[in-house]
Amino acid sequence: MKDTINLGQPVIAAQGLNLVFQTNDGPVHALKDVDLTIGKGEFVSFIGPSGCGKTTFLRCIAALEHPTGGSLTVNGMTPDEARRKRAYGYVFQAAGLYPWRTIAGNIKLPLEIMGFPRAEQEARVERVLDLVDLKGFGKKFPWQLSGGMQQRASIARALAFDADILLMDEPFGALDEIVRDRLNEELLKLWARTGKTIGFVTHSIPEAVYLSTKIVVMSPRPGRITDVIDSPLPRERPLDIRDTPEFIAIAHRVREGLRAGHSYD
Amino acid sequence: MKDTINLGQPVIAAQGLNLVFQTNDGPVHALKDVDLTIGKGEFVSFIGPSGCGKTTFLRCIAALEHPTGGSLTVNGMTPDEARRKRAYGYVFQAAGLYPWRTIAGNIKLPLEIMGFPRAEQEARVERVLDLVDLKGFGKKFPWQLSGGMQQRASIARALAFDADILLMDEPFGALDEIVRDRLNEELLKLWARTGKTIGFVTHSIPEAVYLSTKIVVMSPRPGRITDVIDSPLPRERPLDIRDTPEFIAIAHRVREGLRAGHSYD
Amino acid sequence: MNRVLPILTVVAAIVVLWYGAAVAMNRAWVLDQAARAGTEPPAFGQMVVATMTQERPVLPAPHQVVAELWKGVAGQAITSKRSLVYHGWITLSATLLGFAIGTAAGIALAVGIVHNRAMDMSVLPWAIASQTIPILAIAPMFIVVMNSMGVQGLVPKAIISAYLSFFPVVVGMVKGLRAPDAMQLDLLRTYNAGGAAVLGKLRLPASMPYLFASLKVGAAAALVGAIVGELPTGAVAGLGARLLSGSYYGQTIQIWAALFAAAIVAAGLVAVIGLVERVTLRRMGMAR
Amino acid sequence: EDVTLQLKWVTQAQFAGYYVAKDKGFYEEEGLNVTILPGGPDVAPTQVIAGGGADVVVDWMPSALAAREKGLALVNIAQPFKSSGMQLTCLKESGVTTPADFKGKTLGVWFGGNEYPFLNWMGKLGLKTDGSPDGVTVLKQGFNVDPLLQKQAACISTMTYNEYWQVIDAGITPEQLVNFNYTTEGVATLEDGLYVMEDKLSDAAFQDKMVKFVRASMKGWKWAEENPDEAAMIVLENDETGAQTEAHQKRMMGEVAKLTAGSNGALDEADYQRTVDALMSGGSDAVITKAPEGAWTHAITDKALQ
Amino acid sequence: MIARGRGPLPRWLVPALFGVTLLVLWELVVRLFAVSPVILPAPSAIAARIAGSGPTLWADFVQTGLKGALTGWLIGCAAAVAAAIAVDRSPFLQRGLLPVGNFVAALPIVGIAPIMVMWFGFDWQSKAAVVVVMVFFPVLVNMVAGLKATDAMQRDQMATWHASYWQTLWKLRFPAALPFLFNGLKIATTLALIGAIVAEFFGSPIVGMGFRINASIGQLALDMIWAEIAVAAVAGSAFYGLVAQIEKRVTFWHPSQRRQ
Numbered sequence A, B: 001m002k003d004t005i006n007l008g009q010p011v012i013a014a015q016g017l018n019l020v021f022q023t024n025d026g027p028v029h030a031l032k033d034v035d036l037t038i039g040k041g042e043f044v045s046f047i048g049p050s051g052c053g054k055t056t057f058l059r060c061i062a063a064l065e066h067p068t069g070g071s072l073t074v075n076g077m078t079p080d081e082a083r084r085k086r087a088y089g090y091v092f093q094a095a096g097l098y099p100w101r102t103i104a105g106n107i108k109l110p111l112e113i114m115g116f117p118r119a120e121q122e123a124r125v126e127r128v129l130d131l132v133d134l135k136g137f138g139k140k141f142p143w144q145l146s147g148g149m150q151q152r153a154s155i156a157r158a159l160a161f162d163a164d165i166l167l168m169d170e171p172f173g174a175l176d177e178i179v180r181d182r183l184n185e186e187l188l189k190l191w192a193r194t195g196k197t198i199g200f201v202t203h204s205i206p207e208a209v210y211l212s213t214k215i216v217v218m219s220p221r222p223g224r225i226t227d228v229i230d231s232p233l234p235r236e237r238p239l240d241i242r243d244t245p246e247f248i249a250i251a252h253r254v255r256e257g258l259r260a261g262h263s264y265d
Numbered sequence C: 001m002n003r004v005l006p007i008l009t010v011v012a013a014i015v016v017l018w019y020g021a022a023v024a025m026n027r028a029w030v031l032d033q034a035a036r037a038g039t040e041p042p043a044f045g046q047m048v049v050a051t052m053t054q055e056r057p058v059l060p061a062p063h064q065v066v067a068e069l070w071k072g073v074a075g076q077a078i079t080s081k082r083s084l085v086y087h088g089w090i091t092l093s094a095t096l097l098g099f100a101i102g103t104a105a106g107i108a109l110a111v112g113i114v115h116n117r118a119m120d121m122s123v124l125p126w127a128i129a130s131q132t133i134p135i136l137a138i139a140p141m142f143i144v145v146m147n148s149m150g151v152q153g154l155v156p157k158a159i160i161s162a163y164l165s166f167f168p169v170v171v172g173m174v175k176g177l178r179a180p181d182a183m184q185l186d187l188l189r190t191y192n193a194g195g196a197a198v199l200g201k202l203r204l205p206a207s208m209p210y211l212f213a214s215l216k217v218g219a220a221a222a223l224v225g226a227i228v229g230e231l232p233t234g235a236v237a238g239l240g241a242r243l244l245s246g247s248y249y250g251q252t253i254q255i256w257a258a259l260f261a262a263a264i265v266a267a268g269l270v271a272v273i274g275l276v277e278r279v280t281l282r283r284m285g286m287a288r
Numbered sequence D: 001e002d003v004t005l006q007l008k009w010v011t012q013a014q015f016a017g018y019y020v021a022k023d024k025g026f027y028e029e030e031g032l033n034v035t036i037l038p039g040g041p042d043v044a045p046t047q048v049i050a051g052g053g054a055d056v057v058v059d060w061m062p063s064a065l066a067a068r069e070k071g072l073a074l075v076n077i078a079q080p081f082k083s084s085g086m087q088l089t090c091l092k093e094s095g096v097t098t099p100a101d102f103k104g105k106t107l108g109v110w111f112g113g114n115e116y117p118f119l120n121w122m123g124k125l126g127l128k129t130d131g132s133p134d135g136v137t138v139l140k141q142g143f144n145v146d147p148l149l150q151k152q153a154a155c156i157s158t159m160t161y162n163e164y165w166q167v168i169d170a171g172i173t174p175e176q177l178v179n180f181n182y183t184t185e186g187v188a189t190l191e192d193g194l195y196v197m198e199d200k201l202s203d204a205a206f207q208d209k210m211v212k213f214v215r216a217s218m219k220g221w222k223w224a225e226e227n228p229d230e231a232a233m234i235v236l237e238n239d240e241t242g243a244q245t246e247a248h249q250k251r252m253m254g255e256v257a258k259l260t261a262g263s264n265g266a267l268d269e270a271d272y273q274r275t276v277d278a279l280m281s282g283g284s285d286a287v288i289t290k291a292p293e294g295a296w297t298h299a300i301t302d303k304a305l306q
Numbered sequence E: 001m002i003a004r005g006r007g008p009l010p011r012w013l014v015p016a017l018f019g020v021t022l023l024v025l026w027e028l029v030v031r032l033f034a035v036s037p038v039i040l041p042a043p044s045a046i047a048a049r050i051a052g053s054g055p056t057l058w059a060d061f062v063q064t065g066l067k068g069a070l071t072g073w074l075i076g077c078a079a080a081v082a083a084a085i086a087v088d089r090s091p092f093l094q095r096g097l098l099p100v101g102n103f104v105a106a107l108p109i110v111g112i113a114p115i116m117v118m119w120f121g122f123d124w125q126s127k128a129a130v131v132v133v134m135v136f137f138p139v140l141v142n143m144v145a146g147l148k149a150t151d152a153m154q155r156d157q158m159a160t161w162h163a164s165y166w167q168t169l170w171k172l173r174f175p176a177a178l179p180f181l182f183n184g185l186k187i188a189t190t191l192a193l194i195g196a197i198v199a200e201f202f203g204s205p206i207v208g209m210g211f212r213i214n215a216s217i218g219q220l221a222l223d224m225i226w227a228e229i230a231v232a233a234v235a236g237s238a239f240y241g242l243v244a245q246i247e248k249r250v251t252f253w254h255p256s257q258r259r260q
């Protein structure tokens, strides 16, 4: 397998997407004329200054927000239809665990809703708890966990079932370098194994470059895409790929894009 | 000014500190035998794997949690007495803004409580909003802001008044590199100007090294301190200090400490 | 001890205040009687005694009420018509049935209102209007109608009781079911959870604090409803009948005793709900 | 045969005749199975019978005639109470000694159908009751005599057999009171009578049933008059609230016996006419505006008493 | 999902349509089956009565609705909020006063009303007193629950600023309690009206909605009873609506008020 892997039809296609929030002190143009095509099996990172519309764009894809203009299709359907087909696994920016459920109970939630058999539920909970290094914390309540542990629980929850499209909003923001590296690797493995399409918001340039087949750089007020970088890195990525010149070159381009976005306002 | 700047008496002194949480499935040893002395005007970073007790330690200092063993003094007083003297500015790991107040209202909150005159309140709100790059967002409500913007608002709130001790729990976790760099610089300036004592939790090794006079490396289960690194870097720190060999050496030592903590379990 | 001492203190304070008030409020009658008899008003000591031994006091002294309560509870077989336990049970049974119906109806309506736009717009206004109708005005008509349909005894009373208790439950639960925040709802949307799942896994658990507040108010309302429902049935038995006959014969002490009996029943119900609340919240990890 | 009787008020000696008849098996002897429904402050017998909740009700004639004019065709089939027990009881210290002193005073009155005799009397005295300055202030009196004891009213309505004694029991002596009896004032109206729906009367079977009922009830009343103490005990047994006291019921029975004395159950036409005249005399405030037709019948008592 | 049919019109149109249908049906039933007006008067008859008795109905409403219910509601709600804060202020009271507060939970109006008439006289003051007792508990319970409804981090923040009890109360706990408080206030609006009307059964001057209903039962003037009931329903709903409107304004931030 190699770089540009736009196998088949686009999974996500946005054209001239606009979203304006009406607020008490005037409209906020959160997304402006966003064009983007994501192919099946791609790993797309979104990077951009705080408030540039990354979350909003992810929410549009997941049909949690309704664009005020332009078109957006997911697997050729409207996002809402795709949502009804349970196409998404979504990791929110805040952990958003239900306080009245234990960690295991929280992870079980989507499984219960999707009607997995009970034994299978247990097995999956065990597996993902292990994956995010929370073995033994299943019976705790969310408020008994540290911030980073909560975030990992929320990642586990999204990985517990097999959605075709995984949308992750800064999933590793509250984790230390070492856990982060480990989870990055796990995520890549999962991606390689399952061929999921992944949308991933991050603030870490190395992380974006390390993980993605495509990096989308955004800039704020109004939120729009300023650069789309197709990564020439191979699909197989050991951690030390981060020291290669290609890697550093892409990282540089991303940083420049980001800086440009900042200088804008 | 140079390195070890333990001017005068210690501001924070912990000795044999222990904290055990009782939970539904057994006790959790969150802090074990923690000894640490922080002098006046120090900038101390805490780094360590998720769940190692960084937040818990900060909370103990701020008298939000009560150690189950050992001794802890702040300015020679109990933490609770210090709290009553309004010694702390605390940035929580989650933004925790009040939904019924606008951003400006949220920032004004501690000022109202501490009885600042009204005009002064306005002025300070303007100043810190500007500092965290949220000019113009004062009238918005928290749910109308992006995750990073909320975090910045919460930083602004802690900076709006002049606490002697500033405790910051991953304040820059949800921010992109460029904003983060800018805020790092601002924070250093503020620190240099005011001589505050700062306790700072972060997951970024470069950030820890760049900011601190002392780096505390922690490790989990049970949470304890594995290394305390006094930084030999000068107080005046341009951004490019990050490329000096001293910097890289310290970063390396921190990384090793972190790794050791991870391999432990 | 830790739990009892504060209650005792508060109760003691109330009792002291009460005795004071009893003296103050019952004084007028003693003075009037003295004036009517043409004698000097009694000295303070005698006055105090006189204010606490009246048969028809404006405010009976605590010990008078307690004595009457004791007579009503322990002084007779609990099957006797003069036993407060007997009357209390009659009222309690109607209350419990009414509370069960009212709570079920209230929750069902709230669920409907939250899940169905048409119900949202049409039900609440009428639920509100229904509550502004003075029950005591329509209860007789209602009982007559039920009677002619052959429904008698417990059920009509329970229905009136349910009618009063469903409303606090509706109001509280509508708010409670809407309390989950946007992100919690969004999460379920990404799973394409159906209405039942949203209800069972998010809205209901999130509404618990509201539910218990509503249940407490609802239980109290159910008791009031049961008592009011006893009146138009000829007030033959139950605490309401006791209250009314006490009032009819001007037996203030009997009214107070029945009032206390009702209050004890209510406090008991509320305490039971409070207990269930604590257990539930603890199991939900919410009691911190 | 089932008969449901709706009383005007709670179980007390006022209705002793019916309870005696039931308890002593007089109804049973006639082959009747009688259910006695006690009344209460918010039970209007007229409403109950209109809704089909009872076959026969105990009511006062003013209220029954007023209902008849409203379109509820009630017919008096028997009149166990010969005389009126209603009075206005005043505290002497309030300064009322004659009806002329009422002006400007506060008077307690029962409503819910019991206010007609009072309104009629005031009409006769030329006293306004709507709160205008040279009239009287009317209070809707609750169930008890507290307004008098608390001096919230100068006078209150009482019955000779009930409330009057409550005032006495409360510690006020008869000398401290002034009583205005409706009979002595010449404004008496007929009290407890038995009423049924007119349309039902045309049914021979129903008529027959009522004959048996009235016969047994009157037997009960006469028994009660002769054995007042035992009658009171029977009432007490039937009081489910357990609130009535023996002493009070025995005394009430004694007083009630005075009112039923002289009635064999048949309505006295002269009494009826007096009541109608009284109710029509109020001018614009008159309780009824035209003489009622067919508001009573002797058909039942004629057969029952032969 | 946000904008569909959200104009101000449909909001009241649906219930209104429902109501009109109900009234038409009622009228039809009464006419078709020739229901006696002493059992159930037709809506048209009730309307005629309302039109013909404006001044009486108004006077009754002023007496019962404004003087009795509204005064009682204001005092009762204020007292309950104060009590909730007192209970909250001191853990000692929390443990002592709350059980006693629960004790007043269901002091039945039937028992309270005669006592209040005895204490406060026949006029509206005694009705207001009954209303105070009736509305106290729902507001207390909700307010107590509301004061507990802050989350741990919000309280911790206040602690780090060393906010005084009153500052924490005013700036954090009170706003957080508002959604609960308003539930109590809304329930109290309907209770207040019922309470004031029912209390008049136990003695009153010869004006007031409860008096009129009671007097009309004896006169079998069912059109008048229903006219008063209609006034009660309209006034009660309006009062409730007003409180709900205020709630909407002050708890705009609560998820239940943001359209979901």
Ligand SMILES: Nc1ncnc2c1ncn2[C@@H]1O[C@H](COP(=O)(O)OP(=O)(O)OP(=O)(O)O)[C@@H](O)[C@H]1O
Pocket (backbone or CB within 6 Å): A143, A144, A145, A146, A147, A148, A149, A174, B021, B022, B023, B028, B029, B030, B048, B049, B050, B051, B052, B053, B054, B055, B056, B057, B093, B223
């Ligand atoms: N209230 C609590 N009850 C029980 N256990 C708790 C509680 N708070 C924290 N813990 C436990 O204490 C340990 C330390 O938590 P802490 O929040 O201090 O970690 P942290 O170092 O801040 O981690 P992170 O980087 O993920 O925020 C964790 O194992 C956590 O599960």
Ligand SMILES: Nc1ncnc2c1ncn2[C@@H]1O[C@H](COP(=O)(O)OP(=O)(O)OP(=O)(O)O)[C@@H](O)[C@H]1O
Pocket (backbone or CB within 6 Å): A021, A022, A023, A028, A029, A030, A048, A049, A050, A051, A052, A053, A054, A055, A056, A057, A093, A223, B143, B144, B145, B146, B147, B148, B149, B174
């Ligand atoms: N519900 C809302 N109402 C009004 N404005 C909103 C709302 N949600 C987001 N916005 C605005 O839209 C813009 C984009 O927000 P978004 O959350 O998408 O940013 P982001 O790129 O995810 O930022 P961050 O990295 O800080 O999370 C911001 O200016 C924000 O203020």
Ligand SMILES: Cc1ncc(C[n+]2csc(CCO)c2C)c(N)n1
Pocket (backbone or CB within 6 Å): D008, D009, D014, D041, D110, D111, D112, D114, D141, D142, D143, D159, D162, D163
């Ligand atoms: C609210 C109220 N309404 C009417 C009466 C009148 N009443 C009904 S039966 C009866 C006979 C005497 O006990 C009397 C006087 C009352 N007492 N209280």
Ligand SMILES: [Mg+2]
Pocket (backbone or CB within 6 Å): A054, A055, A056, A093, A169, B146, B147, B148
């Ligand atoms: Mg975001």
Ligand SMILES: [Mg+2]
Pocket (backbone or CB within 6 Å): A146, A147, A148, B054, B055, B056, B093, B169
């Ligand atoms: Mg932490």
